[in-house]
Every structure is written in C-alpha cells, then in structure tokens.
Amino acid sequence: MDKKKIETIGDNHLSFNIETPVLENAFEKSDEQKISAIQFHFGEIMKELGLDLTDDSLSGTPYRFGKMYVKELFYGLNPANKPRLATFQNKYGFQKMLIEKNISLDSTCEHHFLPITGNAHIAYIPKDKVIGLSKINRLVDYYSRRPQVQERLCVQILNDLQNTLETEDVIVVINAKHLCVTSRGIEDKSSSTTTTEYGGCFENIQNRNEFFNCLSLDNHPQ
Ligand SMILES: [Zn+2]
Numbered sequence: 001m002d003k004k005k006i007e008t009i010g011d012n013h014l015s016f017n018i019e020t021p022v023l024e025n026a027f028e029k030s031d032e033q034k035i036s037a038i039q040f041h042f043g044e045i046m047k048e049l050g051l052d053l054t055d056d057s058l059s060g061t062p063y064r065f066g067k068m069y070v071k072e073l074f075y076g077l078n079p080a081n082k083p084r085l086a087t088f089q090n091k092y093g094f095q096k097m098l099i100e101k102n103i104s105l106d107s108t109c110e111h112h113f114l115p116i117t118g119n120a121h122i123a124y125i126p127k128d129k130v131i132g133l134s135k136i137n138r139l140v141d142y143y144s145r146r147p148q149v150q151e152r153l154c155v156q157i158l159n160d161l162q163n164t165l166e167t168e169d170v171i172v173v174i175n176a177k178h179l180c181v182t183s184r185g186i187e188d189k190s191s192s193t194t195t196t197e198y199g200g201c202f203e204n205i206q207n208r209n210e211f212f213n214c215l216s217l218d219n220h221p222q
C-alpha cells in the first residue's frame with residue numbers, strides 16, 4: 001500500500017472487517033515467547049529513535065512494553081482469554097429492558113496504536129436467558145483489549161451478546177475519545193465519537209428512545 005493511502009485509511013479510521021484480522025498461527029507461541037520477542041523489537045525501535053537503553057530509567061522499558069501489550073492492552077486478541085459467560089434461565093419471566101450503562105472502556109486504535117477511552121451502554125430484553133451483570137462489563141473489556149476500530153468493537157460486543165443471550169433484542173452504544181484525534185492529526189481536544197449498533201426490537205424507535213431516555217437520567221437528576 002502506498003504511503004498516501006496508508007495515511008488516508010488511518011485518519012478516516014476505516015475498517016473493512018467485522019472479525020479482527022489475525023493470522024492463522026497467531027497463538028502458537030506462548031505469551032512468554034511473545035513478550036520476549038516484542039521486548040527485542042521494541043528495544044530496536046527505541047534505539048532507532050536514538051534512546052540509550054543502558055540508562056537505568058530506560059533499560060526495563062522494552063520488557064515492560066512487551067508484557068503490557070501481551071498481558072494487558074491486547075489480552076483480548078487470544079480467544080483463550082475470553083470470559084466465561086454463564087447464562088441463567090429467565091425464571092422470573094422478566095421481559096422488560098435491562099440496561100447496563102457507563103461501563104468504562106479502554107481500547108486501542110488499530111491505525112495508530114493510541115488509546116481509545118470512553119463508556120459503553122448496553123441494553124437487552126431477555127427471552128429465555130439472562131446473564132450476570134458483571135459479565136457484560138467483562139465482555140466489553142475483552143473485546144476492547146485488542147487493536148480496534150470503534151465501529152467494529154460495537155458490532156463484536158453486539159453479536160456476542162445476541163448469541164449468548166439467544167435474542168436479537170440487544171443495543172450497544174459506545175461513546176469514546178480517541179487519542180489519535182485529540183493528540184495528533186487534527187488535535188481536537190473536545191470531540192468524542194459515538195457508535196450505535198442494535199437488532200431485533202431496537203429497530204423500533206420507541207424502544208431506542210426508552211433506552212436513550214434512561215441513559216440521560218444521570219445528566220438530568222429528578
Ligand atoms: Zn487512530
């Protein structure tokens with residue numbers, strides 16, 4: 001790809017896939033092998049920038065960087081790390097909207113490898129299955145912890161919840177700031193990005209409005 005096209009795709013934050021594009025052999029190496037390989041390569045990048053890795057303050061940085069990438073920021077690339085989402089029978093026959101809002105979200109833009117930080121708001125209307133509330137937060141964290149595009153993150157969370165809960169009646173809204181927009185490029189400090197994905201009864205505007213009204217309650221306390 002030529003450099004002009006690379007920059008255009010990055011700044012438009014375009015994504016072409018719902019699945020995160022990973023190699024077939026992505027998880028053949030152990031985490032420890034990956035950490036030590038990334039440690040080596042990031043050390044090379046630092047040296048290329050002219051940094052002196054024998055300095056006490058910098059000498060541990062390549063290792064810290066490798067460990068942070070594999071174990072923290074990008075643990076969600078590996079399907080083995082997916083949280084177990086135990087569901088329960090909807091014994092009470094609850095059929096109203098259940099909303100989990102202000103789920104904090106930390107992700108990474110795959111075009112610039114800079115942080116995306118914000119909140120997710122999720123609602124579903126149960127059929128036969130319900131899920132522990134904290135599991136929704138864990139699922140958001142899992143899909144966030146990989147190089148992402150916000151639209152794809154939104155769809156991945158939606159699809160997973162629809163499959164897990166065995167209903168189309170799910171809505172996911174993400175509002176987030178992208179450091180690649182606030183700190184470089186256009187350097188807009190105040191803008192944020194909102195993405196909305198939904199299915200089933202949320203195609204109906206009345207249901208969406210009930211959800212959005214509930215989200216705004218925090219901003220307008222009675
Ligand atoms: Zn970006």
